[in-house]
Amino acid sequence: MAVLLAVAWPLGAQSPEGLLWEFGSTSRVQAVAITEDGRVTAVGSRDNTLRVFDAAGELMWQFEAENSILGVDISPDGQWVAVASEDRFVYLLDGEGKVLWQFKAARPMNNAAVASDGSLVAATSNDLSVYALDQAGNLLWQEELGIGVQAVDIYGSSEKARVVLGSDDGLVTIYSREGRQLLQAGLDYNVRSVSVSRNGARILAGSIDGSAILLNGANGNELWRFEAEDTINSVALAGDGSSALVGSKDGSAYLLGADGALRHQFRQDSEVLSVALAGDASRLMVGTVAGASRTYDLASALSGAERASAQRQRLFVSIALVFAALVAAAVWAARNTVAGQHVWQRSSAGPFGVVQAVWSARLSYLLILPTLALLLTFNYYPAFSGLYHAFTDWSPGARTDWVGLSNFRFLMEDRFFLSGFRNAAILVVVSVAKTMTVPLLVAEFIFNLRNRFSQYWFRTLFVVPIVLPAVVEILVWNNIYDPAIGLLNESLKLVGLEEWTRVWYGDASVALGSIIFIGVPWVNAFALLIFYGGLISISNEIIDASLVDGASTWRRFWSIDLPLLMGQIKLLLILNFINAVQTFELVYLTTGGGPGAATYTPALELYYLAMRMDRMGVASAIGMILFFIILAGTIVNMRFVKSSTEYEA
Amino acid sequence: MVQARGGEGTGQAATVVTGETLDGAGGRPDSVTRFAHMLSQLSSGQILMYAILIVLLFITFVPIIYLVALSLKDNGQIYGRFWSMPNPYRWENFALGSLAIWRPILNSILTSGSSTVATVVLASLSGYVFARHRFPGKEVIYTGILALLMIPPILTIIPAYVLILNMGLENTYWALILPWTSGGQVFALLLCRSFFATLPEEFFDAARIDGASELQSFAQIAVPLSAPILVTVAVVRLVTTYNQFMWPLVVISSPKRQVVAVALTQFTSEIGVTDLGPQMAGYILASIPLIVLFSFGMRHYVRGLTAGGLKA
Numbered sequence A: 001m002a003v004l005l006a007v008a009w010p011l012g013a014q015s016p017e018g019l020l021w022e023f024g025s026t027s028r029v030q031a032v033a034i035t036e037d038g039r040v041t042a043v044g045s046r047d048n049t050l051r052v053f054d055a056a057g058e059l060m061w062q063f064e065a066e067n068s069i070l071g072v073d074i075s076p077d078g079q080w081v082a083v084a085s086e087d088r089f090v091y092l093l094d095g096e097g098k099v100l101w102q103f104k105a106a107r108p109m110n111n112a113a114v115a116s117d118g119s120l121v122a123a124t125s126n127d128l129s130v131y132a133l134d135q136a137g138n139l140l141w142q143e144e145l146g147i148g149v150q151a152v153d154i155y156g157s158s159e160k161a162r163v164v165l166g167s168d169d170g171l172v173t174i175y176s177r178e179g180r181q182l183l184q185a186g187l188d189y190n191v192r193s194v195s196v197s198r199n200g201a202r203i204l205a206g207s208i209d210g211s212a213i214l215l216n217g218a219n220g221n222e223l224w225r226f227e228a229e230d231t232i233n234s235v236a237l238a239g240d241g242s243s244a245l246v247g248s249k250d251g252s253a254y255l256l257g258a259d260g261a262l263r264h265q266f267r268q269d270s271e272v273l274s275v276a277l278a279g280d281a282s283r284l285m286v287g288t289v290a291g292a293s294r295t296y297d298l299a300s301a302l303s304g305a306e307r308a309s310a311q312r313q314r315l316f317v318s319i320a321l322v323f324a325a326l327v328a329a330a331v332w333a334a335r336n337t338v339a340g341q342h343v344w345q346r347s348s349a350g351p352f353g354v355v356q357a358v359w360s361a362r363l364s365y366l367l368i369l370p371t372l373a374l375l376l377t378f379n380y381y382p383a384f385s386g387l388y389h390a391f392t393d394w395s396p397g398a399r400t401d402w403v404g405l406s407n408f409r410f411l412m413e414d415r416f417f418l419s420g421f422r423n424a425a426i427l428v429v430v431s432v433a434k435t436m437t438v439p440l441l442v443a444e445f446i447f448n449l450r451n452r453f454s455q456y457w458f459r460t461l462f463v464v465p466i467v468l469p470a471v472v473e474i475l476v477w478n479n480i481y482d483p484a485i486g487l488l489n490e491s492l493k494l495v496g497l498e499e500w501t502r503v504w505y506g507d508a509s510v511a512l513g514s515i516i517f518i519g520v521p522w523v524n525a526f527a528l529l530i531f532y533g534g535l536i537s538i539s540n541e542i543i544d545a546s547l548v549d550g551a552s553t554w555r556r557f558w559s560i561d562l563p564l565l566m567g568q569i570k571l572l573l574i575l576n577f578i579n580a581v582q583t584f585e586l587v588y589l590t591t592g593g594g595p596g597a598a599t600y601t602p603a604l605e606l607y608y609l610a611m612r613m614d615r616m617g618v619a620s621a622i623g624m625i626l627f628f629i630i631l632a633g634t635i636v637n638m639r640f641v642k643s644s645t646e647y648e649a
Numbered sequence B: 001m002v003q004a005r006g007g008e009g010t011g012q013a014a015t016v017v018t019g020e021t022l023d024g025a026g027g028r029p030d031s032v033t034r035f036a037h038m039l040s041q042l043s044s045g046q047i048l049m050y051a052i053l054i055v056l057l058f059i060t061f062v063p064i065i066y067l068v069a070l071s072l073k074d075n076g077q078i079y080g081r082f083w084s085m086p087n088p089y090r091w092e093n094f095a096l097g098s099l100a101i102w103r104p105i106l107n108s109i110l111t112s113g114s115s116t117v118a119t120v121v122l123a124s125l126s127g128y129v130f131a132r133h134r135f136p137g138k139e140v141i142y143t144g145i146l147a148l149l150m151i152p153p154i155l156t157i158i159p160a161y162v163l164i165l166n167m168g169l170e171n172t173y174w175a176l177i178l179p180w181t182s183g184g185q186v187f188a189l190l191l192c193r194s195f196f197a198t199l200p201e202e203f204f205d206a207a208r209i210d211g212a213s214e215l216q217s218f219a220q221i222a223v224p225l226s227a228p229i230l231v232t233v234a235v236v237r238l239v240t241t242y243n244q245f246m247w248p249l250v251v252i253s254s255p256k257r258q259v260v261a262v263a264l265t266q267f268t269s270e271i272g273v274t275d276l277g278p279q280m281a282g283y284i285l286a287s288i289p290l291i292v293l294f295s296f297g298m299r300h301y302v303r304g305l306t307a308g309g310l311k312a
Helices: A002-007 A298-336 A338-346 A350-360 A362-389 A406-413 A415-448 A452-467 A470-480 A487-494 A511-517 A525-536 A540-548 A553-564 A566-581 A602-612 A616-643 B008-025 B031-041 B044-071 B075-080 B092-132 B138-150 B153-166 B174-198 B201-209 B214-225 B227-242 B246-251 B260-265 B267-271 B276-311
Strands: A019-024 A029-034 A041-045 A049-053 A059-064 A069-074 A080-085 A089-094 A099-104 A109-114 A120-125 A129-134 A139-144 A149-155 A162-167 A171-175 A181-186 A191-196 A202-207 A211-216 A222-227 A232-237 A244-248 A252-256 A262-267 A272-277 A283-288 A292-297 A392-395 A399-402
Touching: A019 A049, A029 A283, A029 A292, A041 A069, A041 A283, A041 A292, A049 A069, A049 A080, A069 A149, A080 A120, A089 A109, A089 A120, A089 A129, A120 A149, A120 A162, A129 A149, A129 A162, A162 A191, A171 A191, A171 A202, A202 A232, A202 A244, A211 A232, A211 A244, A244 A272, A244 A283, A252 A272, A252 A283, A262 A298, A292 A298, A350 A362, A362 A392, A362 A616, A362 B092, A362 B138, A362 B153, A362 B174, A392 A406, A392 A616, A406 A415, A406 A616, A415 A452, A415 A511, A415 A525, A415 A553, A415 A566, A415 A602, A415 B044, A452 A525, A452 B044, A452 B276, A470 A487, A470 B044, A470 B260, A470 B276, A525 A566, A525 B276, A540 A553, A553 A566, A566 A616, A602 A616, A602 B153, A602 B246, A616 B138, A616 B153, B044 B092, B044 B276, B075 B276, B092 B174, B092 B214, B092 B227, B092 B260, B092 B276, B138 B174, B153 B174, B153 B246, B174 B227, B174 B246, B201 B214, B214 B227, B227 B276, B246 B260, B260 B267, B260 B276
Parallel strands: A029 A069, A029 A272, A069 A109, A109 A149, A149 A191, A191 A232, A232 A272
Antiparallel strands: A019 A292, A029 A041, A041 A049, A049 A059, A069 A080, A080 A089, A080 A109, A089 A099, A109 A120, A120 A129, A129 A139, A149 A162, A162 A171, A171 A181, A191 A202, A202 A211, A211 A222, A232 A244, A244 A252, A252 A262, A272 A283, A283 A292, A392 A399
């Protein structure tokens, strides 16, 4: 225990990676913007709404467009907000959310930028054009590029304002306020996003091949480039160009230093669509496909990362210590305990003999070393780590505080977990019932067919569905249950039972039933093969004897087949029990636990707690509870099911 | 030819009679009459069993038929004429689906394949050592390994994820390959050890007398003899890892590295507005590696799972 405590040294309370606040919704966040000092943030999402938050994450005001918001920019002082929407308008709002003017293009507006004094607004549209408008909403100029364009930013103010544009032909162009081309630089791939420093000296461009390229604003030369794992959706540059933020489809926002070196990676749970960086780089913001917009404090994020690397070092030292302690304990045991001395002496001539025995078997140890090393690292260590951390408030890299039983107390009051527990019990019973009935019945039927040819074909055909990946079966059933165009509702309509149609996953009274119904008629190929294999291994003499005695098929099933299948039943019983207790995909991919808490399972709640709410300690507690349930079930199965039958071979 | 004696107890006799009748019917080419004749030979119990099996078989196949039908339609055909057959057949759905799914399929094959190879190599080596070598602490270590069979993945998934984070391996193939290799070894070791233990000692004595080293007798005697069990281990591991969902979901966030089981479920959010057809085609394409695997490895799969389960 002391060693484990050393691994998880308490590090003081600190939210993970400097997260200040988070706004979560169900619709994707397509644009975020932040002011110079990072105190005001704007979030535009697919639900047509632009929300503006203050430094603490409180909603200040919101603005609703006719369609989804695709681009947002806010001036450094927060007095001007430009909004581009799929409703084909670009809007200019003031600091309180009042619409000053709006301007319409032929197709949706996909991005907008505003100068620091609001004197110039530039907007790009899906009609392949860029529009420049003045403070009053008058069109200054418009250029038809004839190619996709969605990257735009502005630097400078009043007459000296300049528009920086990136387009799908890989060009980055600087325009004057009058629409004159001042500079053009060519990149290799479509430019998705540009961001320019306050004085225009640095331009950061993100392209679809996953590279973010910093250009010198004076001559268009490349200064450095950074490669992400996937397409870059959004880039942001600090006012003085000293740091850069790159948001990529790979699900991370990368913070880069002035030299383009990676300083920190902000991992998100889904694709990053938009990023924003405060002018003084004190705060940053990330918007994701999953609908989260998160604001981070840079300084604490970086110190959190340092702590994490310190923790990593401590981890390796601790593992070394564990090994040393084990060796020391073995030596101590061999010297000081009776049993140990026994072993010591038995292994030939005293202490020296053991060393010799070990040494002469060094090849054996060497050969099993890779296996042992892997198992210790990836199986033993996580198992003990899970059991230990069930009693901690655990946020890796930030804190690991011993909290005793409070995780378990929390779970006893968590309605999602309690509902999940009830559902898991139902799923266990149903899953066992499914496997014990239909596959056994089908196996018996096939076994009793008189025609070998039919036996072969039925057996083969029933097993064919096993070639579908497990996930595909669930996804196809999702489609069958689809309320709009699913097979089930369409069939009900066809036979005139229109009133029976419903939103199968959305109705709390039938959601769990719908999930259980998946895979009807539940001819589990694996169980079928096991039962069938069991039946054909029953010796012919026994069956013949029963025929001679005049036993009916029914009688034979109960008195011969079933007892002789006890081994198979026991195997399927325990496998199903273990799997059902851990049910995850089946609910994660169908209802996601909803509606409400109706279809939660413990494993699903574990996943949500760990991956979405960063409560690894509580998640570990769930893992521990399930572990003990499975352990108990396995022991019962081993003891009870075996002793209840005398027929087992 | 009265077949009214319905009792199953007379099965043997009934089979013989049916056989004779079929021979006799061989002269008549009319297959319908022949089928009707065959039916008339069946007892009512047999007919009932056939009927139930056929109904169950049909219901089992409904989702698959539905999947294939949707994969050949476009959205217009699905929403407009739900019940009609695909017309025209949209084979291009498969081309579109494959564009989105080929990379995850390769990722899956790569990670499943390499972890399976590693598992087989390591487990056969250590299975051999545990079966044929004698060294201090052998039984203790072996029991320690077997104890891992009692540890369910749900207990280790979060700590293992944190471990992967701390090692800086998340979002890499290693995050899949290493834990899968490690986790698969327990069951593989069990099978390998019990198999190696059955090999007669004389083979190895003979080899030793002929001057073969320990590794040579492993590679040239034990491995060739145990090929069937190694294939079994490989097939079970390939299928298991290919179907893995929760672990890749947790440790892989980049669509570039994602395995097919998870990528299929993210189809919708990746493409935005989706056509159902290519999506369904993608589901079918994702099954191809399993179809290939099962077409020769079904026997091994079932044997492996049964043996692993029964011995555990």
